[in-house]
Amino acid sequence: MILKLTQATNRGCKMRKIIVNKNVLFTLLRQKALWLTTGNILRRSKGASSVAEAAMEDRMAGQDGALGFAGFRKDSTCVARATSAEQVAPRLPASPRLCRTSAAGCFTAIVTLSLIGASVVHGQTNADHAVKVNSPDIFWLKRPLHVAADSVQYIFLPIPGGEGLDQVRNFKYIIDLPEGFELVGGSYLNGHSAFGDLHPVYPSSVKTMALDKNITRHELGIPGIGFTGLSVWLSHPYISVVSITGTGGRWIDFYGETRASDFTKVAWLLRWSDSRASIQPCRGVVDVDDIVIRRKSNGQIVFEEHFNDGSFGKFKGGQKNGVSLEKENDNYFVRIKTGDAEAKIQQSINASGTNAPGLQSLIPGEDYAVTCRARTVITRTPDYIYHMPVWIKIGGGEKETEIRAHYEYEIGGKQYSVPEQKLRVIVDNKDVKNPKTLETVLWSEAEDCMGLQLDQIQDRLLDLTKSCGIKLHLTELKLNPWKSPYDGKVNKMDLRDPLTEKIKRRGMNAMPYLAFPYKDMGFEAYVSNHPPAPGKLALDEYVNQFGQTNKATKIYNVCPTRLCDEHSDYWPVILKFLKEAAEVNKWDGLMWDFEVPNILTVPLKRKCESCFCPDCIEAFKQYTAIKDIAKAPENRVMLEKDYPLQDLAEPARSILSNYPLEWLKFKGDQKGKMWQSMITAVREVNPAARFYLYSGSYQAMGRAEAPWHHCEFYGVYPPAAGRYVDVFMEIHSPMRGKGKWGLEEIKLMREALKADSGGRKVPVLNTVFAETTRYLLAKNDAIQSVALTEANGFQIYSWGGMFDSQTWSLVREGIQVLTAFEDFFLEGTRFDQVATLDKPLEHSVWIKGEDRVVFIFNNTDKDEKVTLKNDFRVKYAANRVTATNHATGEIYADPETIACTAPAYDTTIIHFKAR
Numbered sequence: 001m002i003l004k005l006t007q008a009t010n011r012g013c014k015m016r017k018i019i020v021n022k023n024v025l026f027t028l029l030r031q032k033a034l035w036l037t038t039g040n041i042l043r044r045s046k047g048a049s050s051v052a053e054a055a056m057e058d059r060m061a062g063q064d065g066a067l068g069f070a071g072f073r074k075d076s077t078c079v080a081r082a083t084s085a086e087q088v089a090p091r092l093p094a095s096p097r098l099c100r101t102s103a104a105g106c107f108t109a110i111v112t113l114s115l116i117g118a119s120v121v122h123g124q125t126n127a128d129h130a131v132k133v134n135s136p137d138i139f140w141l142k143r144p145l146h147v148a149a150d151s152v153q154y155i156f157l158p159i160p161g162g163e164g165l166d167q168v169r170n171f172k173y174i175i176d177l178p179e180g181f182e183l184v185g186g187s188y189l190n191g192h193s194a195f196g197d198l199h200p201v202y203p204s205s206v207k208t209m210a211l212d213k214n215i216t217r218h219e220l221g222i223p224g225i226g227f228t229g230l231s232v233w234l235s236h237p238y239i240s241v242v243s244i245t246g247t248g249g250r251w252i253d254f255y256g257e258t259r260a261s262d263f264t265k266v267a268w269l270l271r272w273s274d275s276r277a278s279i280q281p282c283r284g285v286v287d288v289d290d291i292v293i294r295r296k297s298n299g300q301i302v303f304e305e306h307f308n309d310g311s312f313g314k315f316k317g318g319q320k321n322g323v324s325l326e327k328e329n330d331n332y333f334v335r336i337k338t339g340d341a342e343a344k345i346q347q348s349i350n351a352s353g354t355n356a357p358g359l360q361s362l363i364p365g366e367d368y369a370v371t372c373r374a375r376t377v378i379t380r381t382p383d384y385i386y387h388m389p390v391w392i393k394i395g396g397g398e399k400e401t402e403i404r405a406h407y408e409y410e411i412g413g414k415q416y417s418v419p420e421q422k423l424r425v426i427v428d429n430k431d432v433k434n435p436k437t438l439e440t441v442l443w444s445e446a447e448d449c450m451g452l453q454l455d456q457i458q459d460r461l462l463d464l465t466k467s468c469g470i471k472l473h474l475t476e477l478k479l480n481p482w483k484s485p486y487d488g489k490v491n492k493m494d495l496r497d498p499l500t501e502k503i504k505r506r507g508m509n510a511m512p513y514l515a516f517p518y519k520d521m522g523f524e525a526y527v528s529n530h531p532p533a534p535g536k537l538a539l540d541e542y543v544n545q546f547g548q549t550n551k552a553t554k555i556y557n558v559c560p561t562r563l564c565d566e567h568s569d570y571w572p573v574i575l576k577f578l579k580e581a582a583e584v585n586k587w588d589g590l591m592w593d594f595e596v597p598n599i600l601t602v603p604l605k606r607k608c609e610s611c612f613c614p615d616c617i618e619a620f621k622q623y624t625a626i627k628d629i630a631k632a633p634e635n636r637v638m639l640e641k642d643y644p645l646q647d648l649a650e651p652a653r654s655i656l657s658n659y660p661l662e663w664l665k666f667k668g669d670q671k672g673k674m675w676q677s678m679i680t681a682v683r684e685v686n687p688a689a690r691f692y693l694y695s696g697s698y699q700a701m702g703r704a705e706a707p708w709h710h711c712e713f714y715g716v717y718p719p720a721a722g723r724y725v726d727v728f729m730e731i732h733s734p735m736r737g738k739g740k741w742g743l744e745e746i747k748l749m750r751e752a753l754k755a756d757s758g759g760r761k762v763p764v765l766n767t768v769f770a771e772t773t774r775y776l777l778a779k780n781d782a783i784q785s786v787a788l789t790e791a792n793g794f795q796i797y798s799w800g801g802m803f804d805s806q807t808w809s810l811v812r813e814g815i816q817v818l819t820a821f822e823d824f825f826l827e828g829t830r831f832d833q834v835a836t837l838d839k840p841l842e843h844s845v846w847i848k849g850e851d852r853v854v855f856i857f858n859n860t861d862k863d864e865k866v867t868l869k870n871d872f873r874v875k876y877a878a879n880r881v882t883a884t885n886h887a888t889g890e891i892y893a894d895p896e897t898i899a900c901t902a903p904a905y906d907t908t909i910i911h912f913k914a915r
Helices: 051-060 096-103 357-361 455-468 498-505 525-527 572-584 614-626 652-660 660-683 742-753 780-787 805-820 822-827
Strands: 004-007 012-019 026-030 106-111 120-122 145-148 152-158 170-176 181-184 207-209 215-222 229-236 238-244 252-259 266-271 282-296 301-305 323-329 332-340 347-351 367-380 387-394 399-411 414-415 421-428 439-443 473-477 509-515 541-543 549-550 589-593 690-694 726-729 763-770 791-796 833-837 844-847 852-860 863-871 881-886 897-903 906-914
Touching: 012 791, 051 170, 145 805, 152 399, 152 455, 152 805, 170 181, 170 387, 181 215, 229 252, 229 282, 229 332, 229 367, 238 252, 238 367, 266 282, 266 332, 301 357, 323 347, 332 347, 455 498, 455 805, 473 498, 498 509, 498 572, 509 572, 509 690, 572 660, 589 660, 614 660, 652 660, 660 690, 742 763, 763 780, 780 791, 780 805, 780 844, 780 852, 780 906, 805 822, 805 906, 822 844, 833 844, 863 906, 897 906
Parallel strands: 120 414, 145 421, 439 473, 439 791, 473 509, 509 589, 589 690, 690 726, 726 763, 763 791
Antiparallel strands: 004 012, 026 106, 152 387, 170 215, 170 399, 181 387, 207 215, 229 238, 229 266, 252 367, 266 347, 282 301, 282 332, 282 367, 323 332, 399 414, 399 421, 541 549, 833 863, 844 852, 852 906, 863 897, 881 906
């Protein structure tokens, strides 16, 4: 057998040809100082006197091959194109102690050639039922994956859970790729988002072989299975970098990569169980040691903790429930027990501030490698909570083919295998079409995701979103001119946003969103440097309904009258910053993420206090032309039954007793004028810029018995907003159906926005998202947003951890349907009554001229045989119509009565054309 081995050194890669026999373990010795990048075999174990002994320990433990925890890379790997040769994964060393070992001379690569003698059992439970391994569905997309040619796609291969996982060894995925498809390594996904975590697993060993000229097989191996629920995080924002998984009771090196932000100053070893119900069933014991953070560009160690002094070291904070320091062979490490007693308890240690000065040196925008050493004994873990991201490069040309995958593992020397699953892939060489008017919007950083990915991942994801038909990206605006060290000096700020630049380069629109609402605005710094005049309130002070003067910590509590006062230099600097940043980044507008409590001080759980300071009262009188607020109007509207008006102080008591609706309108108009000033600044450099408002739904306010339906829950008064905003984005919830959360909701909001705007029509977008990696209804939700709820498009609320190419394929299909029938939605009429179904599935009918299209939505998990009856009014009219199934191309002989199958989780579209 002839193997070509690429040796990873600190000076590059060299090719060496070696002739060996099967089942022979050999090593290559070099005398130069090397970066050790081949995994756990090259890591000195806790008690081994040499690297060679560490390697022997690995073999004695029954593990096959290199077991370092890292993704493989094409540029510095040990590649064996042979039947049983492994490709060993490179990574940075876990600690400086390893570097010092490598400097003295060590192995460059270790290749294990072995044959598996145990029989393969198709099943998930061994003979004595001591171990029970779940069997997840590998490819959940039960129809073809539609992808663009010459693209890079990614698929989450689910890792099974179960019981007795400490006995599982040598888990590996076997994935077969057709000709023209190539496995891509070295890709690390940050694993946190607004609605869930992705706990990514990267293969520690990769074996590649050519089955024939058309199929290449890849075996992706990890030591054991099961997720502990424990990760190494960098925050704030929370970034899960390294997920600690099963090791079968052996010490293993774990590795991850991430990008630092302005707020990345804290390191955590964290099991976040209180808000992550999915990881509560994890049971076992986790030992962790040698947590190290390196700057990737030069390998510089910026943080490390080895617990050598018998204490938690720099990790002085956290919630140490079931967390202890242990000692073994003169070595200290952290032990975390995740048993029944700890199931609902958050467990953590953290290092921050002066306790970990190295973290203060993290450079925003720089990439960092995070490593740790861990061993785990997992007795139980749930299914579907962590995945192995696999990136695949798709070749050019249109084709239809398939990807095949299954997984195998060992228990007690016996090998188990699950049946192979297949995923059909349709490669389309045509450019995707975008809707002309309908909105297709993605919050590309919701929350804390795409903006913190490494450049390579960002590029791939942006290409993928473009190939699906996304028109607009919303990116988080993290800069602030009043934040230290700028102190209002915009010219000192680096206004360039690399992510926005990438989006614009790909021909998509980009605009920043101001997080709800614009947080971290430097209030304390500004107020301390700009004291109020004698007898005046400071910028961060407001007067509540009880006459108390409070300090505001968030912008939505600040007095809007004084915030935007032309005599203050605070707001003009904000506007100058927006103008100059818009010019540098070529923004297409601004979006305000406005999720705050209601503005009427109605005593709901999340009420927000209005400011009743003298400036606000005077502005209110000017806005309403009310001279005497103590005098009740002839037709007084009550705020709420039994509202404790007697507890309020003047002038709040008079206003909320006599003019609550007028006060609501006034506060809504103040917010609108603030938004108007912001977008006006941007339009000075881009006259076509638009202002998007994201907020809550159009709903009544709890116990209120007055016309408060105009005050939606999140504190926006829609009639006032309609005068200032260009697009309204509904709350994050798919609005299927025709009830409160469907068509009625969109229509009410659209009418409310138009009420006081002189007939100005503001588009309303629906929202689609799911808190799962398996978003089966992504296509249906996109189409239903327009065809059923009559929104003007949709927004994808959350990326990060919830989408892979299977989901994006559905989004792509949905956008292409909206594009194909956009003229019906823009120029046609909806008239559902001309078609009926014999099954209780939702449908909609759109007519344009003599043509019509019927959408049938099957949101269930079963195919449905449906009979569609169409009313053409007169019999002979049916003879002038052809009916075609948009997906299958089937032409129906009788357009009046059509029998078809509505596939599960899919939209069936029948297109009628006049002859």
